[in-house]
Amino acid sequence: MAIRPQMDETGRLLADVPKGDNAPPFSVSELSSSLKRTVEDRFGHVRVRGEISGWKRAASGHCYLTLKDDKATLDTVLWKGSAAKLAFDAQDGVEVIATGKLTTYPGRSKYQLVADSLELAGEGALMQLLEKLKAKLAGEGLFAAERKRALPFIPRRIGVVTSPTGAVIRDILHRLSDRFPSEVLVWPVQVQGDKAAGLVANAIAGFNAMEDGERPDLLIVARGGGSIEDLWAFNEEVVVRAIAGSSIPVISAVGHETDTTLSDYAADRRAPTPTAAAEIAVPVRGELLAHVAQQGVRMQTALSRRVEQAAERLEAQRRLLADPRAMVDQRGQRVDDLGERLGVALGARADRAAKALAEKSGVLRPSLLEQRLTAATERLARAAPNVALLDRLHQRGAERFNGLSRLLEQLDPDRPLDRGFARLTGVDGLVITSAAAARKAGTFSVKFADGALGAIATDSPPKKPRARKEAPDPALKQETLF
Template identity: 60%
Template structure:
């Protein structure tokens, strides 16, 4: 031991060479290297339990951190290769068990552990980590009830994110087929172990970003039961965020009834098992069909009832509607009556007329005419007798002559005769011409008979 012979409590000004001392003072590098070799040989494989603090991921991909407990702290480093294999998101506060070797960092008089693997220190620590993450994401509102969407009633296409092998996908497909055959697109992923969280998140994001005919209208993230470790991928932040951000309604069916992952909290609906997820996803087609048929039958019954009721009403109304006979009866009767009266009236008039005619005809006898004729003839005879007796030429038979002018016209005075000069004397048996000589003597005038009046 190099310092063993140093005299106790005695320190000179100069470090002198000592007798029998074949080894001089060590340089800092020498001692550091000695120490390094010593530490690396003595602690080439250690497991340290401690809480991560001062966690930092460098751009190079290496992780820098410290492990601590109540009284001590030890720096640690995890190279890029090992860091990529980490099964959890290392962060401050997580209690871990780190496996690796101790080494020193002579440049800073430090020792540290080069971590090869790092695991969470037991279930309690895991749960503590889970609670922490849960609180953080809950604070962001990822689990809030307002974010939950209703599932589509009858999805046309269901996207399933799960392992392509194993019971889970078979259970889901069987139950879907039983209830309502539906188009299913499986996005195969690892559901356990390293890289599983990233694959699940990528699948959820992939469905969410899908466009066109293949885009599902419901997504199921499913995994069978397992230990908290097995299910850990579904607690990873990347999965939880992908599920919460999914643009399609999403069911989480991870693990069994009692297992709850953060993925379950972030999904719109949590199903206790994959089979239950299939039940929530689709209604029972047979029930729907039966319901439809019932609805159809009900509607038909209603319409028939309507028709019956309407027919009944129509019947009632029809019955109350008066018949043409009753409606037109009075008028018809009046027409009949009038017709009758018209006939009677006419015959009456005819009878009257006939009576009158008969009466008139009765008066119209030949006697009426002959009587009148006889009467007329009597009067005519009488008149004719008078007329005959008054014919001026009759007196000529008794010796009288009538004086006329030669030119015609009776001369009834002497003056006229004188004025006329030439006269005609008309006798009963003819006429002779005469001439006036002078005024006649008186007695001649006396003898001359008076001209009788014709009537």
């Protein structure tokens, strides 16, 4: 007997009633629709706790995942609008609580949870997610101590990223005014909620994108205290990377002294509170003025002492020196004495020069020069025959040299080679002049005018090559009569 599910006018299933085999069947669509309505009515609002597995964000913006525990799994979908409201970075292995409704997907005969929201399942899950992200960013070197930069001693302009309505900005401005009045630029952002992380990261990037004349010298990222969920925006990866990548030094002042976020690790300096951040950012102006005044007094005292010591040393040196007027008078007397001696010395020197000139001029008389010229001419005339003799000797030497050159050419051993002769030379370099010497040598070199060849001695003369018969010309072949 077949069992058919019964429905009332609303489409709900009634108790199973046995029917005959001729009962009309359901269509697949009818049955799927009936199941869908039943499941959605029974589980229209549920909260399910489980571990995320297979997290995937589609190009449409919808997110698909599986919630699982140690015994079962549940397919879950998060539509685009709900996915945009997530307050944390969902990923595999995170335990969450999903709120939504259970429905069916007739196209695959599956049931699934359509989640309206996801929240982390307790502080333990948050800390697990935090430690995982912290290890990842630390491995990239974003928290390294060598990346930290020194803060400016007196920043000309300070940028503050915080909520414009909270007590944090009032505390920072009040503390800066008390310590060292400075120009402050406030970039108002949300510091809590699903959009807070993106707004904080954009604010940091916006300050860094300003022109040099408008850009702050120091940034303070601040928020008041709260639970770990309230401060979670400052643990988001986008905020941590924005702080680590800032070209402007950053002070992180998030929460109270016991609160710690990943932004504190990435910042160049961590402040326990927003008020402490203002104290770290600027010194106390009154203390600086007092310090400058104190240093001015010390400098004036030191200069006065140095001047007094220099005056004492100058007086001591002055006492060691003789009277300048006496020194000038002595030098004047010496100049006068040297002037008188110079006149006498110049006169004596002129007299000696005149005597030497007279002696030299006597040697240069014209008659004496003519006598020396005549003697030189006579010596040249006597040497003329010797010059002609040298010319004849040179000519005879040249003729003899030319004759020896012609004889050397006649005796050149390679000259006969040009007339068809050859020279045989053994391996020892000696000339072979007989057949017996050639047989004894065995191998030797034969040199011709255009080169040399190797040869082997043998008693049998070379054979004459056979005359090659030329093939008859086919054109002259006589044709047969047949």
